Amino acid sequence: MKKSISTFLKHPTKDSSNRSANPPVTRASTILFNSMQELLQHEKRIKANKKISYYSYGRYGSSTTIELENILKKLEQAYHVFLTGTGFGGVALAIMSLCRPGDEILVSDNVYGPTKEISEQLVKEFNINAKFYDPDRFEDLKDKITKKTKMIIVENPGSSTFEFQDLSKIVSLAKKKNILTFLDNTWGTPLYLKPLKLGFDLSFTSATKYYSGHSDAMGGSLAVNKKVFKKVMFFYKLSGYRMAADEAYLIIRGLRTLDVRLQKHYENTKIVINFLKKQKKIKEILYPYKPSSKNYKLWKKYYSGANGLFSIVIKSKKKSSVIKFVNSLQLFGIGYSWGGFESLVLFQDLRTNTKYTQTRRYFRFAKDEYIVRLHIGLEDPKDLIEDLKTSLKLIK
Ligand SMILES: Cc1ncc(COP(=O)(O)O)c(C=O)c1O
Incomplete structure (x- = not known):
């Protein structure tokens, strides 16, 4: 029976040896x-690469x-999915397994x-050179490709400033030049965008x-096609990257x-954005909601859907009043990350952050414009709007 993804997610497997509706946590180092x-x-069989389930020792999975892995393989339509202990492990795995000095x-x-x-910073120590391109200008990406370009790393949209790129254009250019492509698809998830189907090598x-x-x-999930599988698997096995059974559960x-x-995140977000777009203190909302905008198109x-993460650009003469706005929100926790059930807020002090020397994406904002990232959770949006309304009054 052909099932929709929604149905599949409720019934991923039928394991006759285990009668619990959800698979149990199997913690194992030794497999007998x-x-x-x-x-x-x-x-x-493993050596011959005939079997890609490496279930022989706890480091290779339980x-x-x-x-x-099997659920995500189906969701991503991938050749294989590598699981890592954190998301960032997946990014590091992609770079470290496929890029080499020069x-x-x-x-x-x-x-x-x-x-x-x-x-x-890090890859430089391995004699791998990184160049950064403007996500709003495909020409910039094109101009920066050289014979040495091994991989193009895209995050779509950027999770602070939310630029959307023309993904097929990037993939077809990369294919012509024999360059690998990686997409950070955390925002869209493979429910709304399937990077491997579009032609990316790594999702x-x-x-x-x-x-x-x-x-x-x-946790992290790195889905790959057949072309890169062997190399990523080689590094995965030897680097010790893995995900614990408890986290997998x-x-x-x-x-x-x-x-x-x-x-629900999306429905709530649309309601909140409807309120925010009428606020004079908010100069821009970095979210694909305006049909006339390039990002929306x-x-x-x-994508077949959207979620609850976006930024607002606040115009203010006083940075301290923007921070006051953030601090005074009652229903938005202040903290990193997103994607949980709850609403979150983060003042993105991107202009004065000197950690990354090549950050240009903020230069399009004026000095009196501040970026605040919001994650709209599953609360009642009416309450979130009331909270925002009260705190917005503090912005000078
Ligand atoms: C877009 C994006 N990619 C990667 C990561 C890294 O994931 P993790 O925090 O699970 O290591 C994050 C974390 O915030 C993220 O926002």
């Missing part, structure tokens, strides 16, 4: 075999992590801070966010309701 012959046969990586300038940091999602959905688990539980939660072209 019936005989030495069976163990050696298993090793032989039945719980393999269950999660290579260049081309990174969109709006990527998540640590992705910028690994590209700008990454931080499972910490909407997959888990409850702000209590961390929580992420499987979160995935059951991913579709329902994302829909690109979002519509590639």
Whole structure:
């Protein structure tokens, strides 16, 4: 029977040996075999790459992590999915397994801070050069490609400034030049965009966010095509990257309701944005909600849905009053991350953040414009609006 993804997420497998509706947590280091012959046969199959389930020792997975791998493989339509202990492990895994000294990586300038940091600082020590391109200008990406470019790293949309890029254009250019492509798809999730189907070689999602959905688990998922599988697997096995069974269990539980939660995050967000767009102190809302905008058109072209994460640009003569606004919100927690059930707020002090020297994406904002990132949770949007209304009064 052909099932929709919503149905699939409620019934990922039928395991006759286990009658619980949700797979149990299987914590294991040692996996037992019936005989030495069976163990050696298993090793032989692994070496021949005939079997991509490496269930022979706890470092390569347990039945719980393999269950999660299988769910995500289907969701991503991937050849294989590598699970890591945090989302960022998945980003590092992609770069470290596929790039070598002398290579260049081309990174969109709006990527998540640590992705910028690994590209700008760490890989340099391995003689890998990173260049950053303007996510709003495809020509800039094109101009920066050289014979050494090994991989293009895209985050769509950028999770602070929310630029959307023309993904198919990037993929077809990269294919022509034999360059690998990586997409950080944490915002859209493979429910709304399937990067591998579009032609990306690697599709990454931080499972910490909407997959888990409850702000209590961390993990990463790196889905790959056949072309890069062997190399990533080689590094994965030797680097010790893995996800614990407990985290896999929580992420499987979160995935059951991913579709329902994302829909509700989106509905709430539309209601809140309807209020925010009428506020004079807010100069811009960085979210694809205006049909006439370039970002909306690109979002519509590639995505079948949206979520609760966006930024607002506040115009103010006093930075301290913007911080007061953030501090005085009652229903928005102040903290990193997003994708959980709850609303969050973060003042993005991007202009004075000197950690990343090549950050250009903020220069389009004037000095009296401040970026505040909001995550709209599953609360009643009427309450969120009341909270925002009261605190907005503090902005001077
Ligand atoms: C867009 C994006 N990519 C990657 C990550 C890294 O994921 P994790 O925090 O699970 O390591 C984050 C975390 O905030 C993120 O927002």
